[in-house]
Structures are given as structure tokens and as C-alpha cells.
Amino acid sequence: MPRPTIKDIAIRLNINPSTVSRALRGHPDVSARLRESIREVADKLGYRPNHMAINLRRGNSHTIGLIIPEISPFFFPSVIRAVEEVTHEKGYNLLILHSNDSIDREIENAEICANMGVDGVLVSLSRQSHDIEHFQELEASGTPIVFFDKVLPGSIAHKVVIPGEQASRMAVEKLWKDQPSASRILGIFGDPRMSITDDRIKGFRNKLSELGYALGEPDIVFASNAEEAGGLFREQWQGNNRPTAVFAMSDEILAGIMQTIYESKIRIPEELYVISISDGELPGYLPFRIPYIRTSGYGLGKAAALLLLQLIMKMPLLPDTHFLDVELVQ
Amino acid sequence: MPRPTIKDIAIRLNINPSTVSRALRGHPDVSARLRESIREVADKLGYRPNHMAINLRRGNSHTIGLIIPEISPFFFPSVIRAVEEVTHEKGYNLLILHSNDSIDREIENAEICANMGVDGVLVSLSRQSHDIEHFQELEASGTPIVFFDKVLPGSIAHKVVIPGEQASRMAVEKLWKDQPSASRILGIFGDPRMSITDDRIKGFRNKLSELGYALGEPDIVFASNAEEAGGLFREQWQGNNRPTAVFAMSDEILAGIMQTIYESKIRIPEELYVISISDGELPGYLPFRIPYIRTSGYGLGKAAALLLLQLIMKMPLLPDTHFLDVELVQ
DNA sequence: AACGGTTTCGCAACCGTTTGTTGTGTACAA
DNA sequence: TTGTACACAACAAACGGTTGCGAAACCGTT
Numbered sequence: 001m002p003r004p005t006i007k008d009i010a011i012r013l014n015i016n017p018s019t020v021s022r023a024l025r026g027h028p029d030v031s032a033r034l035r036e037s038i039r040e041v042a043d044k045l046g047y048r049p050n051h052m053a054i055n056l057r058r059g060n061s062h063t064i065g066l067i068i069p070e071i072s073p074f075f076f077p078s079v080i081r082a083v084e085e086v087t088h089e090k091g092y093n094l095l096i097l098h099s100n101d102s103i104d105r106e107i108e109n110a111e112i113c114a115n116m117g118v119d120g121v122l123v124s125l126s127r128q129s130h131d132i133e134h135f136q137e138l139e140a141s142g143t144p145i146v147f148f149d150k151v152l153p154g155s156i157a158h159k160v161v162i163p164g165e166q167a168s169r170m171a172v173e174k175l176w177k178d179q180p181s182a183s184r185i186l187g188i189f190g191d192p193r194m195s196i197t198d199d200r201i202k203g204f205r206n207k208l209s210e211l212g213y214a215l216g217e218p219d220i221v222f223a224s225n226a227e228e229a230g231g232l233f234r235e236q237w238q239g240n241n242r243p244t245a246v247f248a249m250s251d252e253i254l255a256g257i258m259q260t261i262y263e264s265k266i267r268i269p270e271e272l273y274v275i276s277i278s279d280g281e282l283p284g285y286l287p288f289r290i291p292y293i294r295t296s297g298y299g300l301g302k303a304a305a306l307l308l309l310q311l312i313m314k315m316p317l318l319p320d321t322h323f324l325d326v327e328l329v330q
Numbered sequence: 331m332p333r334p335t336i337k338d339i340a341i342r343l344n345i346n347p348s349t350v351s352r353a354l355r356g357h358p359d360v361s362a363r364l365r366e367s368i369r370e371v372a373d374k375l376g377y378r379p380n381h382m383a384i385n386l387r388r389g390n391s392h393t394i395g396l397i398i399p400e401i402s403p404f405f406f407p408s409v410i411r412a413v414e415e416v417t418h419e420k421g422y423n424l425l426i427l428h429s430n431d432s433i434d435r436e437i438e439n440a441e442i443c444a445n446m447g448v449d450g451v452l453v454s455l456s457r458q459s460h461d462i463e464h465f466q467e468l469e470a471s472g473t474p475i476v477f478f479d480k481v482l483p484g485s486i487a488h489k490v491v492i493p494g495e496q497a498s499r500m501a502v503e504k505l506w507k508d509q510p511s512a513s514r515i516l517g518i519f520g521d522p523r524m525s526i527t528d529d530r531i532k533g534f535r536n537k538l539s540e541l542g543y544a545l546g547e548p549d550i551v552f553a554s555n556a557e558e559a560g561g562l563f564r565e566q567w568q569g570n571n572r573p574t575a576v577f578a579m580s581d582e583i584l585a586g587i588m589q590t591i592y593e594s595k596i597r598i599p600e601e602l603y604v605i606s607i608s609d610g611e612l613p614g615y616l617p618f619r620i621p622y623i624r625t626s627g628y629g630l631g632k633a634a635a636l637l638l639l640q641l642i643m644k645m646p647l648l649p650d651t652h653f654l655d656v657e658l659v660q
Numbered sequence: 661a662a663c664g665g666t667t668t669c670g671c672a673a674c675c676g677t678t679t680g681t682t683g684t685g686t687a688c689a690a
Numbered sequence: 691t692t693g694t695a696c697a698c699a700a701c702a703a704a705c706g707g708t709t710g711c712g713a714a715a716c717c718g719t720t
Contacts, residue, residue, distance in 0.1 A: 002445075003471060005706055016670050020707060046467075051445040053384040053706035056675050061382060063425075066687060071411040073403050073611055080410075081401040093442060095393075096426045098414045112423060114333075115381040137376075141333060186426045255615060262617045281403050285585060287592045287617040335676055346700050351678060383676035386705050398694060 004045040012041050024049075034062060040066055050309055055117060056320040063093040064308065065121040069150060074251040075279055075297040076124075079149075082301030083122060090309055092119065103128035110134045114141065120308045122301075127193045127224075132157065144311035148264045148304040153195045156319050158216040158311065160304040164196050164277075165325040167293040168203025169248055170328055171275050174291055179245050179273045185213065186236055186243035187252045191224045200249045200277065219243075231254030245273035251282045258286065280329065291330045333348075334375040342371050342374055354379075385447060389656050390642065393423040394638065395443040399431045399456040401482060404581040405609055405627040406454075412631030413452060421641055422449065433458035440464045448568065450638045455480040457523045457554075462487065474641035478634040481651075483525045488641065489651040490634040494526050494607075497623040497656045498533025501577055501605050504621055504658055506541055509603045516566055516573035518583045521554045530607065549573075559586030567594060575603035581612045588616065610659065623658045629654055 006024070010017040015034070023030040023038040024047075030038075041047075055061040065085045065120050068076055084094050095118060097109035106126050113121050114137055116219035121138060123145060135145055148160040175185065187204045190197045199222060208215060218236065221299060229252070236243055237260060248254040254276045266272050267286045276283070280293040303324060336354070340347040345364070353360040353368040354377075360368075366388060371377075385391040394417045398406055414424050425448060427439035436456050444467055445449050451468060462482050466476055478490040505515065520527045531550060538545060548566065552564045553559035559582070566573055567590060578584040584606045596602050598618045606613070608622040632655060641647060 006708095017706085018708075019669055021706095022669090024710090027709095029668060034668085048441065048445055050386075050392060050447070050706050052389075052447050053675090054708085056380075056382040056386045057706080057708055059382075059675075071407050071414070073407055076402050077403055077407045078709075080426070081428070084401070084426065087426070093446070094426050096410070096414065096424050098411070098418070111378065115378055115383050116423070117380070126665080235676095258615055282350065282615065285588055285612060285615045336678095337676075347676085348678075348701080349699055351676095352699090355678090357679095359698060364699085380676050383705090384678085386675090386707095387677050387679095569695070 003050070004047045005050065008045060008048070009038060009041050009047060012045075013037060015016040016228075028134065032145060055102040059117060060119050061093075061117045062091065063095050063116065063118045064305070065095045065097060065109070065116070065118040067097045067099055067106060067109045067113070067123045069099050069106075069120065069124055069126040071098060072252060074255075074281055078279060078297030079124075081303035082298040083305045086302055086309065092309075099126045099297040101126045101128065102184060107134040110138060111145070114138050118143065120144040120146070120312045121305055122308055123147050127150060127191050144268045144308055146304050146311065149301055150194055150196060151321075153198070154254035158307060158317070158319050159321040160300060160307060161323060162196070162295045162300065163326060164199030165203035165206075166323075167277050167295060167326045168247075168249075170326065171277060171291075171293050172204055172207040172211070174293075174328055175245055175247065175273060175275050178269075178291070181244075184216075184243045185219060185245045185247065186233070186240060187220045187247045187249070188229050188233060188257065189222050189249045190253060192222045197222070197249065204247060223253060223256060226252050226256035229253045230259050234260045234264075237266070243272065245275070248274070248276040248278075249278070252279045254278060254282055283329075289330055294327050296324065301325045333380070334377050335380065336377070338375060339368060339371050343367060344377070346575045385634050389447060390449045391423075391447045392421065393425050393446065393448045394635070395425045395427060395439070395446070395448040395451040397427045397429055397436060397439045397443070397451065397453045399429050399454055401428060401434075402582060402610055408609060408627030409454075409631035409643075412628045413635045416632055416635035416639065422639075429456045431456045431458065437464040440468060443473070444468050448473065450474040450476070450642045452634055453477050453636055456483060457521050459495060464494045470510075474638055476634045476638040476641070477636070478630055480524055480526060483528070486649050488647070488649050490630060490636060490637060490651060492526070492630065493649060493653040493656060494529030494624045495533035495536075497607050497625060497652075498530045498577075498579075499537040500656065500658055501607060501621075501623050502534055502537040502541070505575055505605050506543075507576065508621070510598075511574075514546070515549060515564070515575045515577065517550045517577045518559050518563060518581060519550060519552050519585065521580045527552070528601060534577060535604035540658070553583060553586060556582050559583045562640070563587040564590045572615060573602065573606070578606040578608075581606070581608045583585070584608060584612055607648065613659075619660055621658065624657050624659045 005276055006017045006020045008083055009020045011302060019030060023035040026043060066083055070076060097112060099106040099109055103126055106129060132155055138145060146158045146159055146160060151159045151161055189201055205215060221232045221234055246257065248257060261268065268274055268290065274290045276290060276292045279297050280294050283292050285291055303322060331623055336350045339350045349360060352367055353365040354372060388470045396413055417424050427442060429436040429439055433456055436459060450473060460484055468475060476488045476490060481489045519531055535545060539547060551562045553562055576587065578587060598604055598620065604620045606620060606622045607625055609627050610624050613620055613622050633652060
């Protein structure tokens with residue numbers, strides 16, 4: 001037998017469905033006596049409101065869309081956990097859309113959000129995204145959007161990001177303090193198409209130049225994944241101008257170079273000083289302590305979700321970029 | 331201005347909405363000429379079908395619910411990725427429900443699935459779940475359910491699991507081969523309330539006894555998280571009956587004992603033989619190679635999702651338990 | 661008894677789409 | 691010319707719940 005509806009309750013009591021609806025949602029236009037009988041029958045029948053009907057009527061699905069470019073072991077799981085926590089707290093459901101770093105998938109996902117009538121969208125852009133016009137339709141229909149982590153620089157939108165430039169500067173500062181004699185510093189960065197890469201390079205480069213360190217040509221290398229990072233690092237290490245210190249832009253990069261470090265039995269920090277930007281998980285698995293600038297995927301997800309909820313609640317907030325706190329660990 | 335609807339197109343062309351609907355979905359009862367004009371107008375207006383209306387009409391939301399107990403850095407991200415991949419391929423959306431190892435949240439999530447009209451549900455049970463009657467309503471309404479990983483033993487349901495007993499046996503076999511002289515073997519397991527813990531203990535215990543190894547009393551310990559595992563291992567290591575080999579039931583356990591291994595500068599495998607059940611990510615970050623039985627969260631998610639899709643497609647499959655392949659790595 | 665005000669509930673439309681049924685017009689065969 | 695088959699499109703109900711409006715019933719007041 002199918003699920004009981006409001007109509008079933010109404011028939012049972014010889015009243016109108018509208019009255020049942022009102023009673024169930026506590027509308028004062030229903031007498032206490034009748035409301036009680038309705039509640040009773042509803043309980044006995046095991047009535048549960050049909051969200052699809054409610055969604056259609058209300059024009060929104062009480063759901064938050066989360067569009068992310070990847071689900072790597074680090075970072076995004078924390079983001080998902082934080083977003084889930086915040087949105088569930090407020091009774092929202094979470095629709096996960098994975099763009100797999102593809103602009104086509106991202107466009108598709110934006111459309112799904114529009115068609116599904118999500119109440120708000122959280123977006124971390126794919127590597128291929130060089131504009132955000134595919135979010136125009138959502139924007140136009142009044143659906144709040146918060147971009148986080150991988151955002152489009154210069155865009156006028158609500159953004160929550162990690163202060164990449166600052167994080168890099170902090171890392172360089174720490175490196176410089178610990179290894180004033182560092183003769184060659186290598187910076188390994190992620191995909192140069194991502195804005196976060198730009199930010200982190202800027203901090204790295206500027207801080208070093210302020211400290212009077214002249215960057216040579218191959219002192220900044222790009223890797224689009226962990227393996228590439230490992231390969232590039234190996235090249236440098238086996239070359240005739242070994243780095244004495246290495247800066248990893250992210251956990252993925254750090255993971256990539258660890259293999260080479262183990263294989264070549266490089267002693268940390270005696271032979272090589274390693275510093276990274278990390279969310280703190282990976283450094284905990286390593287056999288030596290390395291300093292890192294802590295960026296929290298959890299914190300980022302939480303901040304972005306909270307901001308989105310405020311926008312959904314019609315808080316009059318101007319588009320702005322919010323920076324999370326970062327800290328030096330160890 | 332609001333999104334254009336089928337009605338808007340109909341008015342534009344002085345025809346009936348039903349004709350527009352039929353034309354747009356290629357029903358043969360509409361002449362080619364009219365169909366073309368309708369398509370044109372739809373394009374010009376930027377028409378997109380409203381999924382909320384479609385869902386209500388069809389009685390399902392073209393969505394898969396994924397209920398998981400936790401979002402730790404290992405395992406579940408791979409599961410999510412696999413499920414997303416498979417379901418997206420078939421045009422389904424993915425609703426993530428996080429039970430946070432709480433039975434109440436799990437019940438709540440099951441209700442959400444019912445209310446939202448999901449087409450199918452993928453469930454990994456929480457530690458507190460000792461029955462699955464809260465999925466009865468979904469089952470009764472004809473919504474297919476596939477349980478995976480953390481399942482209820484003995485239940486009649488579609489299940490996809492890792493052969494935990496077999497995995498443990500393989501690990502013990504390998505351990506025994508590599509360290510025939512192992513004088514004391516320590517097994518560290520997860521929460522004893524989980525069925526997967528039972529399975530893995532069974533394999534561990536049985537295989538060892540078959541090999542003629544007599545387990546002492548504190549040779550099997552339980553840890554509900556990584557920190558606890560680390561603490562328990564430390565105790566054993568600092569006691570006067572050090573283990574010479576340790577078996578970690580999962581990545582989480584392995585992660586927990588690594589800290590102690592580093593701190594005590596234990597040489598692997600000379601001083602301590604380590605073997606684990608793992609999805610392969612964590613062992614790659616360690617400074618030494620350890621053998622492990624590879625269990626794939628990705629494979630598990632994929633198999634479970636594929637099975638669920640078959641059930642949704644009304645494949646007449648009897649409730650059964652499917653075991654994934656596991657292999658010894660290194 | 662007539663009045664105004666309030667409480668309480670029914671009626672019907674609506675959200676956007678789908679679909680069974682009915683109706684119209686045309687073409688073709690008898 | 692009548693009958694029949696078919697192509698095409700309109701009508702209306704339905705999915706389940708919500709809500710503006712109106713109406714009946716009841717209250718106390720004069």
C-alpha cells in the first residue's frame with residue numbers, strides 16, 4: 001500500500017485536505033480539538049509529508065548543492081564533512097556534484113542545481129574554469145552562490161578562501177629563520193591554471209625577494225598531480241644543483257615528493273629542509289616532523305556553508321572575499 | 331523574470347501544454363512541423379524542465395541516497411568518488427547523508443530518503459546500528475537498498491562487502507611466511523561493535539590457530555579510533571612482552587600506531603613486522619614498505635552502486651552477499 | 661432580535677509536468 | 691457517397707500539498 005497522504009487523513013475525518021495541512025503545520029485557523037484528532041490520525045497512519053510535492057509548491061528543494069572539482073584523500077573530505085554538519089544542522093540536504101576538474105561537468109552541475117531548485121550552491125571551480133558565466137542563470141533566479149577555495153580572481157561574488165599569499169609568505173619566513181644558510185630553495189606548485197597556485201607563488205616569490213634571495217630559473221616548478229611532483233623533485237635532486245630546502249604548495253605535492261625522499265633516503269631536515277602548506281593530516285603520517293602552514297578544509301567548508309546559509313536567509317550581504325586564518329604549526 | 335515553463339511555450343504558440351510536453355520528449359503524436367516550432371521557441375526562451383514537478387509527477391527524484399557513518403580521510407572518499415562516477419553516468423544525482431556513527435541520525439537519514447523519494451539507497455551502517463528495521467519503510471515502498479561495508483550480519487538484504495575473514499587469513503599467512511619465528515603477534519582491531527571487526531578477528535584468530543599459534547590474552551586489542559590504537563600499541567611495546575609482529579585491521583588503526591613507531595624509532599621490519607589491511611593510500615606515505623591486504627573503497631563503492639542501479643532497473647535479483655576481491659600487495 | 665466581530669473550516673486555484681481519453685480533420689478504400 | 695482508418699492536437703485529471711478567499715457558525719452586545 002502506498003504512503004498515506006494528507007487526502008487520506010482528510011477522508012478519514014470527513015474534512016478538507018486544506019484543514020489537515022493547516023493543522024499539521026500549526027496554523028491557528030484550526031481548533032485545538034480538531035487539530036488533535038488530525039494529529040492522532042496522522043500518527044496512526046504513519047503520515048510523512050511528501051517533499052517532492054512541498055518542493056514543487058514552494059519552488060525550492062531545501063537542498064544545498066556542493067560542486068567540487070575532485071575528491072582527493074585530503075582536503076575535500078574535510079570540506080564535505082564541514083558542509084554536511086552545518087547544513088544538516090539547519091535541516092538542509094546536501095547534493096554532491098563532482099565536476100572532476102572538467103568545465104563541461106561543471107556547467108552540467110550548475111544546470112542540475114537550477115533544475116533541482118536548490119536553495120543555494122557552494123562551488124569550488126575546476127581547473128578548466130576561466131569564467132563563471134555558467135552560474136549566471138542560478139544567480140539570476142535568486143539562488144545564492146558562495147565560491148570557495150578555487151575561485152575566479154577579480155570576480156564579483158561571495159568568496160571564502162585561504163590567504164594563499166600570506167600562507168606562502170609565512171612558510172618562507174619560517175624557512176628563512178630555520179635555514180638562514182639555505183643556498184637553494186625549490187618551490188613546487190600545483191596546476192598553474194588554478195588561482196590558488198598564483199596566490200601561493202606570489203607569496204613565495206615576493207617574500208623571498210624581500211629577503212634578498214634571488215630565485216633562479218628552475219626554482220619554481222609546476223606539477224598537476226602527486227606523481228608529477230615526485231618526478232620533478234627527483235630530477236632536481238639528482239641534478240647537479242641540489243635544493244637545500246623545498247616548499248610544497250599543498251598536501252598533494254608533499255605526498256608526491258615523499259616517495260622520492262624515502263627512496264633516496266634523504267635525511268630531513270639535515271640534508272633537506274621541507275616545509276609545506278597542509279591541512280595537517282599527511283604531516284602526521286610522516287616519520288619526521290616538518291613545519292607547515294595549516295589550512296583547514298573543515299574550517300573553509302564551515303565558513304562557506306555558514307555564509308551561504310546567511311545569504312539564503314536573505315541577509316543583505318555585499319559580495320566580498322573572506323580569508324580564513326592560517327597558522328604555522330611546529 | 332521567472333524561468334519559462336511549458337505553459338509559456340504553449341501560450342506563445344497558441345497550443346496546449348500537453349502538446350509541448352509531448353513534442354519535447356519526442357512523442358510521435360506530434361507532427362514534425364509543430365515539433366520543430368516548439369523546439370525553436372523552447373530554445374529561444376531557454377526552457378529547462380523543472381525537476382521538482384517531474385519528480386512529483388513520476389513519484390521519484392532520480393536521486394540516489396548515500397548514507398555513510400563517517401567521512402574519514404581514507405576509504406569513504408573513495409567510496410563517494412566511485413558512487414558518484416557510476417550514478418552520474420546513468421544520470422542520477424547523489425544525495426549524501428552522514429550519520430556520524432549515530433543511530434538517530436541514521437534513522438533520520440532513512441526518513442529523508444523516503445520523503446525525498448530517492449530511487450535507491452546505499453547504506454553503510456553506523457556503529458550503533460544493531461538492526462535495520464528503520465529501513466523497512468523504504469523497503470516497503472519499493473525503494474531498493476544496498477548495504478555495503480558495514481552491514482548487519484545475518485540480515486536478508488543486498489550486501490556488498492569485503493571478505494574480512496579471508497583478508498585477515500591472507501595477512502596472517504603472509505606474516506607467518508615472512509616471520510616463521512615470530513614469537514608474539516599482536517592484532518589491533520577497530521570497534522568490536524562493527525561486524526567487519528568480527529569478521530577480521532575471526533580470520534586472524536582461526537588462521538593463527540590453524541597454524542598452531544596459541545593466542546595469549548592481550549594479543550587482540552580493540553581501538554575505536556586512531557589515537558586509541560596508538561595508545562594501546564604503545565602500552566604493549568613498552569611492556570615486558572613486546573610483540574614482534576603486529577597486524578592492523580584498517581588504515582585508521584595503522585595510522586594510529588605509526589606515531590608510536592616513529593617516536594620509539596622502531597625499525598620496520600627488523601624490530602617489528604607490520605602488516606595491515608588497507609586501501610593502499612596510507613602505506614604509500616610511509617618510509618618503509620609494509621605488506622598489506624588491499625581492499626578498495628573505490629571498488630566497493632562501484633560494485634554497490636552498480637548493483638543498486640540494477641535493482642532500480644527492476645532486475646530480479648535475490649538478496650545476496652557479494653564479496654569483493656582482495657589481494658596481497660608486496 | 662438584529663448586529664458586528666471572531667473563530668473555524670471548506671472551496672478552488674495553484675506549483676509544472678505527464679498522460680489517458682476524446683475530438684477534429686484528412687485521406688483512402690469500398 | 692459513406693464508412694473507416696489514421697494522424698494530430700486539445701481537454702482534463704492527476705501527482706501531494708499550500709494558501710487566498712469566502713462562508714458558515716458562534717460569540718457577546720445593544
